[in-house]
Amino acid sequence: MDSDCYFEKGFIDEIFELLNKYDVVNGNIVFDSDNNILSKAISKCKKHDDTHDDLIHKPGLGIKKSILNDIGNYWFDEQMKWSEDSELSFRITNSDLKVCWKTTHSIHHLPTSYSHNLKSCFSYGTGDYYRFAILKQYYNNENFVNYELKRYKKLLKQFNFFEFVIMLTNDIAYHIGYLIGFFKYRKD
Numbered sequence: 001m002d003s004d005c006y007f008e009k010g011f012i013d014e015i016f017e018l019l020n021k022y023d024v025v026n027g028n029i030v031f032d033s034d035n036n037i038l039s040k041a042i043s044k045c046k047k048h049d050d051t052h053d054d055l056i057h058k059p060g061l062g063i064k065k066s067i068l069n070d071i072g073n074y075w076f077d078e079q080m081k082w083s084e085d086s087e088l089s090f091r092i093t094n095s096d097l098k099v100c101w102k103t104t105h106s107i108h109h110l111p112t113s114y115s116h117n118l119k120s121c122f123s124y125g126t127g128d129y130y131r132f133a134i135l136k137q138y139y140n141n142e143n144f145v146n147y148e149l150k151r152y153k154k155l156l157k158q159f160n161f162f163e164f165v166i167m168l169t170n171d172i173a174y175h176i177g178y179l180i181g182f183f184k185y186r187k188d
Helices: 011-018 037-051 065-071 084-093 114-134 144-158 161-185
Strands: 005-007 024-026 028-031 061-063 106-109
Touching: 011 061, 028 037, 037 114, 037 161, 065 084, 114 161, 144 161
Parallel strands: 028 106
Antiparallel strands: 005 106, 024 061
């Protein structure tokens, strides 16, 4: 649970009920907006980032304590300052654990300001360099430029022009953070 989130009534009960059938529950996240065009665009971009890669993300994550041996005997890599849930997701999805991918109830993320959103994107980029460096065995070797071009082609169909520009600025902040991570974490 993040400090800028709140649970819908029934969310916690649903997570506990689902943990009777599954080892991990990836709870649905709703990104609230302030109902203005910028806030709505940020929320749509955050929802896209949360769902496009089929990763398990906190803050709506329910996990049985008994799975620790199945995922390498640790919860999070403490060297990762951002994107630690993605690293956990790879260990979970590469195990034989049963995962529930959607819940009926949701956890809500409070609206995010544009500047806070860009800072988060930058920080995710910094953390992702480290994540990609230690998890390269989980990624296919598709050319990064080809991957991004395919992604942007899909985004142009899903987003209006303003939302697409917001996503581009998010990506610019992310890639700047990634470059900082490259210089900070790379091994000579």
